[in-house]
Amino acid sequence: MEKDTTEKTSVDLKAELLHALFVLRSLNFHKFGHAKFGIGGGFGRRGFEHPHSHLHRSDLNMPSFALLKQLQIREEKGESGGAWLSEMREYLQVSKAAVSQMLGALEKRGLITREPDPENRRTIIVKLTDEGRKTIEHFERSFDHHIGMMVERFGEKDTREIIRIIYKFADIMEELHNEAAEEKEGN
16 A cells, blocks of 8 residues: 555646646746756657657657647547647747747657648648657657656655756746736836
8 A cells, every 4th residue: 555655646746746847837937037057849859758769759849748748639629720829829928939849840850730621721730640649659668767757756745846946946936027016017
């Protein structure tokens, strides 16, 4: 029974750390004039990549992976169409152009297809390809492996502290942004 509890804690802790890292990545440093703050579109130039992989399927940044994953979830629910793209813009905190650029890059790599909705020509239907599904699966395994190694090396206590500090950092960044906006409005 103890192993099940430990395993659940590990899974929960990895999920919490992943979310905290995504929050950190999503912070809008450019609002403070520091667009090159060192936390770019992904974790490293090539994303997370398993050292023994020669397929480079995980050569994705976090926003592109999040977009693919959301697409997979929508397809599993039987939802299609382009309405969810505005939700993705908000979720990823990126512009419409950035989402279009990501979709173009994913389509070029053969991970998705885009076609006009026959019922509403203004809407585009985005679908995962088989290669897109394989890429999601590979990325998730690789990412889980890396997050698991981080949790293992930091230990539960330090991992929870890192998560706490990331959220505190995000809160402070938001406060600073709000104060700067208020100051700007006051001038």
